[in-house]
Amino acid sequence: xxxxxxxxxxxxxxxxxxxxxxxxxxxxxxxxxxxxxxxxxxxxxxxxxxxxxxxxxxxxxxxxxxxxxxxxxxxxxxxxxxxxxxxxxxxxxxxxxxxxxxxxxxxxxxxxxxxxxxxxxxxxxxxxxxxxxxxxxxxxxxxxxxxxxxxxxxxxxxxxxxxxxxxxxxxxxxxxxxxxxxxxxxxxxxxxxxxxxxxxxxxxxxxxxxxxxxxxxxxxxxxxxxxxxxxxxxxxxxxxxxxxxxxxxxx
Numbered sequence: 001x002x003x004x005x006x007x008x009x010x011x012x013x014x015x016x017x018x019x020x021x022x023x024x025x026x027x028x029x030x031x032x033x034x035x036x037x038x039x040x041x042x043x044x045x046x047x048x049x050x051x052x053x054x055x056x057x058x059x060x061x062x063x064x065x066x067x068x069x070x071x072x073x074x075x076x077x078x079x080x081x082x083x084x085x086x087x088x089x090x091x092x093x094x095x096x097x098x099x100x101x102x103x104x105x106x107x108x109x110x111x112x113x114x115x116x117x118x119x120x121x122x123x124x125x126x127x128x129x130x131x132x133x134x135x136x137x138x139x140x141x142x143x144x145x146x147x148x149x150x151x152x153x154x155x156x157x158x159x160x161x162x163x164x165x166x167x168x169x170x171x172x173x174x175x176x177x178x179x180x181x182x183x184x185x186x187x188x189x190x191x192x193x194x195x196x197x198x199x200x201x202x203x204x205x206x207x208x209x210x211x212x213x214x215x216x217x218x219x220x221x222x223x224x225x226x227x228x229x230x231x232x233x234x235x236x237x238x239x240x241x242x243x244x245x246x247x248x249x250x251x
Contacts, residue, residue, distance in 0.1 A: 025050030025067070037213050057213070060119075063092050078102045086114075093119075097140075104148040111140035117162060123215075125251045127237040134164035140183065143190075151210035153190045158183035160192055172230045176200060194219065199226040204249060220246040 025045050042053035045067075052065040065085040073080035079101050086094030095113035099106065114135055121132035140158035145151055162179040177199035181192045189207040196203045204219030221238065222245055238247040 025052075060123075061092055062086065063090060073100070095138075104146060105154070106145040106147055108140060108143040108145075111138070111143060111158065113138040117165070121167075128169060128234060131168040133166035133168065134162055137161045137163055138183070145210060152188040153185035153210055154188075156183060156185045156190065169231070170234060174228050174230045176228065177226070181206075199228065200231075201227060202249075216251065218248075218250045221249055222246045 025043050025047050037057060039056040040052060040054075041056070043050065044053075045051050048069050048071070050067045052067075053063065055062045055065060062085050064087060065083065068082045070080040070082075081099045081101070082096070083099055084096040086092050088094060093113060093115040095111070097111040098109045100109070101107075114137055117132035117134045117136050120136060121130060138158065138160045140156060142155065142157055143153070144155040146154045160181045160183055162176075165176040165179050167174050167176065179194065179198045179200070179202070181194045183190070183192055185191065186207065188211075189209050191208075192206045194202055194204040194206075201222035201224045202219065203222075204217055206215065206217035208215050221235075223232070223235065235241075235247060238249070241247050
C-alpha cells in the first residue's frame with residue numbers, strides 16, 4: 001500500500017510540474033485583473049519565455065514585449081521576470097527592466113527606456129503648437145510600487161535626459177541644449193524634477209499618478225543670457241512675467 005502511495009505521489013508531482021512548465025503565457029495573462037486603461041493584444045509562448053505583440057496603456061502603445069521568468073525565483077514566492085520591448089527599427093518606446101512581484105509590491109530594477117520626445121509632447125497641453133525633436137532617455141536603479149490597495153509610488157531613484165533636445169515652433173528650428181531631470185517618488189506619485197542648469201532657465205516639477213494615470217506639473221521659465229533668441233517672440237504666449245522675471249508654467 002505504501003509503495004502505491006509513493007508511486008501516485010510521484011506521478012501527481014510530475015504531472016503538476018509538467019502543467020506549470022508547459023503553461024501558456026496567455027492563460028496567466030487572462031487570469032490577472034488589470035486597470036481599465038491597460039489593454040493587452042496577442043499573447044504567445046509559455047510563462048517561462050513569452051511574447052506579447054502589443055500593450056496599450058492609456059492609448060500609448062508598447063510593442064514586441066518579451067518576457068523571461070526565473071525558475072529559482074519561484075522558490076522564494078517572489079517571481080522575477082526580465083522584460084524587454086520595442087526595437088530601434090519600430091515606432092514606439094524601446095527598453096528593458098527586471099520586475100520582482102510580491103504579494104503587495106512591484107519592484108523594478110535596471111530600468112532603461114527610450115522614447116521619442118514628440119510622442120510625449122503630443123500629450124501635453126502646451127501654450128503653442130510645437131514639434132519636439134530628439135529622444136527621451138529614462139533610467140531607474142530601483143522603483144518600488146505598492147499595490148496593496150492602489151498603485152502608489154513608494155520608493156524610486158532615477159534620471160531622465162532629453163537627448164539632442166530641440167523644437168520646431170513658429171516655423172523655426174530651435175536647439176534647446178542639455179535638459180536633465182531627477183526621478184523619485186513624492187506623496188505616492190512618480191515625480192520628474194527638471195534640474196535648473198539649462199539654457200531655458202526652466203525649473204519644473206512634473207508628477208504622474210500611477211493609480212489613475214493623471215499627469216500634472218508646475219514650474220517657472222526665467223529667460224537668461226543663454227535663452228534661445230528664436231523663442232523670445234513666443235514668451236507672450238506664456239502671459240506676463242512676475243516681479244522676478246519668471247513666467248509661470250502649469251498643466
